[in-house]
Amino acid sequence: MDHQTTNVLLIEDNPGDADLVRLRLVEGQSPVNVSCVNRLSDGLASLTRETPSVVLLDLNLPDSHGAETFRRVMEHAPNVPVVVLSGQDDEVLAMKAVHNGVQDYLVKGNISSKNLERAIRYAVERQGLLRALEITQKQQLEFKNRFLSHVSHELRTPLTCIHQYVTLLLDGLAGPMAPEQSDHLKTVLKSVNQLHAMIRDLLEATRAESGKLRVEPRCIAVGELVQQVVAMLRPTADGKRVGLEIALDQRMPLVYADPDRVLEVLINLADNAIKFTPAEGSVMIQASMVEADPGFVYISVTDTGRGIGPEAKALIFERLYQDPDSIDNNRSGLGLGLFICKEIVRLHEGRIWVSSELGQGSTFTFTMPVYSLAKLLSPVVTYEGRLRPAFVLVRVDLMPLSNPPRGNWKESRQQSFEVLRRCVYLDKDLVLPPMGTSGALETFFVLASTDIKRSGIMTTRIREQLERLPDLQTKCTVTITTVPVELPSGNLVEALEQQVQSLAGCVTQMILTNRETKQSRARKSTQHSN
């Protein structure tokens, strides 16, 4: 360190102060190289070009004042130590800078070459230690995550073997079983399934922690997901004699979220609720809008269980948290479920919380962003301050020939979506984001600013282009239908924004109606294949 040249970037607008600091630096024992600028912008530009050993920073510059100055320097070069040069009268600000990560401060007029040299050396050392610590922490986290993901993979292999042999026996494929033997094996299978769920949670939590949890938001109807969850958990609830009910707002907007992930959260919450509710109790899943927060749909799961105390309430979404009062529900899990829920909701920019009183049951609520069609529509459906005169909703159905679909269905879906985008006029038509659950049947909607007569050109183009996609024809049938969008009359006197809103409302309604028929068809086809 002593033999190395210290490169100092001095950001100071007062020429007198700058000269003095420079003088003190040169007087010191160790070799130093000073470059001086008098504006923050020049300082930042210099930091982009090269990395000095230390920045000496005056906080009041022509183009930046006070806390803003050190905040911007540290944001720009987080790894370079900063020493603030403070006036006699703003030591408070200088202290604040230190609290925020600046390494040190010196009061102008009090600077000797010795204390300047010492401040710089310490600042550099401390910054180095901090950096090393950060790197170690990051490495440890990475190692832990790699380790967990490796372990959960390795655990699966023997688990698969146990699972396979237990089910072989239970299915009678290795000869008949006495009822008692079969009972015992069912207990084994239950534990195997618990272990399996734990391994899955472990991996999910690891992913959440390392930022690798993926969400693929689509435009979805929450009601469908709630129905799905209830259908899945009905047997468990019935087995425990716990009621399972649904309450959905009639006019529920579509939300923009990953259907698989929302399902995961809902299953987790509802499964917990059933688990902690005694026989003859009930669990209710609700979805509603809250007037004060129109940008979100509120989804909640309420149980009549024994509730959660205030201490547990504060910690319940933390990793590995387990309610100490719930030992009667032994082997309930790793305490990762709600942590994973929290992370999933956070990735959707929603919120999750619990309200509960001991003995009074609990309500877990999370929010998902409303899918705002109006915002999306506005730029394409308006022209010179007016709504375009006519709209057509084009619906493209891809119905797979088999269930589950053959080959890489996800890729086919994405390719089809791209084809649609290439077939429209970007300034006046809109391909709506992919819709619906991630099940097999796929429907795309295009809102075209055209009338029904002329929309034929577009649908022909779409059909031709889709036919050119390799393999698509062998995987599914393509159906294209068009419906004119009827706007309520009298609409045109309203403000433009309201017109767009109203159009969005019409389109949403049409999509929802369409989805219902689509689903009943999908159901029919599933029944068929079973």
Added chain:
Amino acid sequence: MPRPKILLVDDDPDLLRALRLRLRANNYEVTTASDGYSAIASAQKERPSLIILDLGLPVGDGFVVLDRLQNIDALSGVPVIVLSARDPQANEERALRAGAAAFFQKPADNDELMNVIQVSLGPGSAQRAAWPS
């Protein structure tokens, strides 16, 4: 009537035995391999109607096998179902892109697996003879 033949590839002999039993019980003829090289050799010799393939295999892993199968004319049309303990987030897309018909993470649900086998073999496969080779 000949039953559809399935080539089952996994390096865990215990799992291989259990799955073979289950597949036979579901009226399939089963032939097995426990490494990448013999999987390809066996596929060429036995001409299965469907292949169930593990990814972590010695002597050429599952992706190598998928790649080879795609490049052998007589085998490129045979549906391959990947059954692996590996993370689907990192492997499912890759396997499907490499030509797999489906991806299952271990342990897989037996009913789902049997259902996909049946669908992949085509309609009426349970009664139908093996694909002509």
